[in-house]
Amino acid sequence: MRWSNSYLLVVFFAMLVSCSPKVVQLSNKEKNDKLKTTMLVNKLDSLNKTKPVYFYGRASTVYHDNKNDYSFKTSIKIQTDSAATALITYAGLPIINSIATLDSVKFQNKRTKCYSENSIDFFKDAFGYPFEFENIVQLLLGLPITFVKDSEYFQLSDNVYHVLSTRRKIKVKTTEHDYVFNDSEGEIIISYFLVDNGNALEKIEIENPYDKVKVIVSYGNRSKDPATFNFPKLITAKIITENNKIDVSLSFDNMEVNQVQEINYFVPASYDICK
Helix, strand or coil, X not given: CHHHHHHHHHHCCCCCCCCCCCCCCCCCCCCCCCCCHHHHHHHHHHHHCCCCCEEEEEEEEEEECCCCEEEEEEEEEEECCCEEEEEEEECCEEEEEEEEECCEEEEEECCCCEEEEEECCXXXXXXXXXXXXXXXXXXXXXXXXXXXXXXXXXXXXXXXXXXXXXXXXXXXXXCCCCEEECCCCCCCEEEEEEECCCXXXXXXXXXXXXXXXXXXXXXXXECCCHHHCCCEEEEEEEEECCCCEEEEEEEEEEEEECCCCCCCCCCCCCCEECC
């Protein structure tokens, strides 16, 4: 149950051998031209419009935190306007089955034959970030989470990335080069890191300075097939809290986009509520 809560953030932000999660090879070349903030906003808006109606993906998954290492297979089905399911298997056997809808998050542990049913506020209660269903879909598809075109965004200085953020950074008075975000109690800061002249989203950082929670999601190995809308085949997520550091990677070996997916989820009558 301890690791199920953390994993759901990635399975819906994404048995046992010891290994380390794969790491996305991030860009390191200096960018050529600086783009206007309005142009980058338009590029993010264009990326968000690539959201399909249906998505299926099968991924080799690795989970690591301060105490545990797990590897398993994850099958994800998404109907982007209503539901997403994730089935975790190990050695071909189902271990965890879960579903997120517009207003709920449910999962069942097939090894212990128990289930849990929660409101969509599950994510806020567990991690201090109010993920909605749409945000989970965006995370899994490599789209700019919570992006709203008409909101105010600030472009941050960076040699490699075109960075748009929901908050402006200020210089620290005691140093010459260090920058920090303005501190605002309870405010969540989201930054988008774009490459390829702003046409590809490579990384998202979500930070809640007040609750000391930070989530970093990186996207790599994007599909070259137009039928799959250049969605990432490799997703890594790092979740940093005061008491734990969680790493998850999903490496997709199969994707289907806009092919109708049947979403099924039911709890056997013999299951008890997870304790």
